[in-house]
Amino acid sequence: MSLKPKESILKIQPYKAGLSKAKGLESVIKLSSNESPFGASSKAVEAYKQAADNLHRYPESSGLELREAIGEVYGLNPQKIVCGAGSDEIISFLCLAYAGEGDEVLYSEHGFLMYAIYAQTVGATPVKVPETGLATDVDAILSAVTDRTKIVFVANPNNPTGSFIPREEVGRLRGGLPDDVLLVLDAAYAEYVDDDEYMSGQDVVDFGSNTVMTRTFSKIYGLASLRIGWAYCPDAVVDVLNRVRGPFNISSAAIAAATAAVRDVEFVEKARQHNNTELKWLETEINQLGLEFCKSFGNFYMVKFPDREKSSHNAYKFLMEKGIITRKIDNYGLPEYLRITVGLKEDNQAVVKVLAEFVK
Ligand SMILES: Cc1ncc(COP(=O)(O)O)c(C=O)c1O
Known part of the structure; x- marks a missing residue:
């Protein structure tokens, strides 16, 4: 065999x-x-270089320094933030924790490819939902939900289409989804969006117990090579992610550089x-x-x-x-x-x- x-x-x-x-x-x-x-910001590069003095030490396990810096800059509670080796890793953890064999993971027709890949790694079925005019279609997602749906991923704005759904549509999506379905708002490009109708998702996370917003340092912060991202989550999801992630899933160098980067507004x-x-x-x-x-x-x-x-x-x-x-x-x-x-x-x-x- x-x-x-x-x-x-x-x-x-x-x-x-x-x-x-x-x-x-x-x-x-x-x-x-x-x-x-x-x-990357020169301040982030400097912090990265300084981290070289401590390469023999394990990182602080929860990325506390970084979570506090994100909390300050974005006005969020650091205890509701979990860091990952890129937002990719957080997407993978969410699939691992909330979906499995026989379950369905929904994402939009031209949505970011890693949703389907990570759904498959845990044996779940990725379900592609048609878009309208190259944008996420909330009604189409709601009508694709079945008893087996466990997670809905929406990249907002989406890669590669560049479109976003406005705040009312995000609210309508959350409101129409069953409470036991996790909604993941992937806001990898949020910092670029210049539109009053846009909302990255932190309000929706705060509103309930079943929505997560993911973010990355790979795009506007210019730290793609360091693999560092984060999620803003309800308390119960923080607890779950902290069970799933490895104790040292993000490096000290990434923590140091991202902390300096987020402060360089x-x-x-x-x-x-x-x-x-x-x-x-x-x-x-x-x-x-x-x-x-x-x-x-x-x-x-x-x-x-x-x-x-x-x-x-x-x-x-x-x-x-x-x-x-x-x-x-x-x-x-x-x-x-x-x-x-x-x-x-x-x-x-x-x-x-x-x-x-x-x-x-
Ligand atoms: C929509 C979206 N989400 C997540 C990611 C993953 O970013 P990272 O793992 O580098 O944080 C990307 C990267 O291209 C993306 O386009």
Whole structure:
């Protein structure tokens, strides 16, 4: 008899990360993983370097220093915060704790792929719910709920579509879900959103006992390599996550850097303003090329290439040959689109210039 993993594991399509190299080119513009073009705050880098003096020590188990800093900056109770090695790890813990064989985990049609992957790792069935106009459809989610539904994941704003559902819709979703279904509001891109209708989810968490908001330091804070994220949770979920997570699931270096990063509010504001200015510029420029730009509230956008000859795959190749790495999103059910991260001003200008050559 040969060694066999659980059947559900072999059904998983492994996640393909964005590329960072282009064949034959020494330098590239990497716009494939929604990373910050500004890198990390210099204060975070300094804190990271200082952490090198204590590499022989285990980290403080609960990330207390970081939870307190997040609490101060976001106005949250640190006792309701749990840190993870990226928000990915928190998503995996939630699946582990709340779903299993025979259960269903709901997510929207073009939602972040890790929801389905982590649901499968615990033997649960991921259920893809249709979207309307490339956005989460609350009614469709509510009508997809069954007795077996255990978790609903909503990325708000969503990656890769860039759309978000407004606060009333989030409230309507929570109100319509059974109390024993966990709603996870994944607000990885919350810091970028500039819209009065938007709510990251902390109010919904406070309102009940069955909603969690997840956040990350990988995007606007520019700490993707350190793998650090957090969740704001009801007390009972904090207790559950603290049972599931390893005692040292986040490193001292990540705690130190993220603590300095979250306190550097000026740095974050600069990144937010840059992103929003650039998104507006890109929208105008890309529309002027006769291409459809999908309005986005994150640090990325989708461009549609409906033409067979001028397809998304050809555009991807063309951009790659010029050293610009973007992301194909066929695996999100969006083969006609490319997803492109907002870069520095000159990166975005380079994208527009190359796309202009492409459509010529
Ligand atoms: C919507 C969404 N959620 C979660 C994540 C995971 O982020 P991390 O694990 O780096 O915190 C990403 C990363 O791209 C994302 O786009």
